[in-house]
Amino acid sequence: MASETKHMNTLKAGEKGEVKIADDVVSVIAGLAASDVKGVASLAGNATREVIGKMGFKSLNKGIRLTVDDTQVHVWMKVNIRYGYNVPDTCAAVQDRLFNQL
Numbered sequence: 001m002a003s004e005t006k007h008m009n010t011l012k013a014g015e016k017g018e019v020k021i022a023d024d025v026v027s028v029i030a031g032l033a034a035s036d037v038k039g040v041a042s043l044a045g046n047a048t049r050e051v052i053g054k055m056g057f058k059s060l061n062k063g064i065r066l067t068v069d070d071t072q073v074h075v076w077m078k079v080n081i082r083y084g085y086n087v088p089d090t091c092a093a094v095q096d097r098l099f100n101q102l
Contacts, residue, residue, distance in 0.1 A: 026102065027064045030075050033101040037093045039085035044078035073102055 031043055044063040063078035075098055081090050 030064055033097045034094050037097050039082050039090035041080040041082045044080050
């Protein structure tokens with residue numbers, strides 16, 4: 001079985017210690033932020049995740065991929081837009097929301 005590497009982001013708080021944030025936590029925050037935007041129907045995922053979701057398990061980081069550099073977080077997200085909403089405007093709202101939340 002292949003081992004999966006988990007990334008941890010470290011925020012240093014002076015001499016008192018540090019806070020480590022897992023990439024999965026950042027993904028869930030991004031998913032919650034995007035799902036609150038008016039016009040976003042859902043986060044897009046692959047078929048396996050959709051089947052798992054129908055079985056009662058909810059994944060808040062489906063359709064999200066991120067990379068973390070020293071000072072930046074890069075988020076790639078797939079969203080389903082509700083019918084009748086302007087796609088560029090809705091995507092811009094998602095970007096603004098992610099920028100403010102992360």
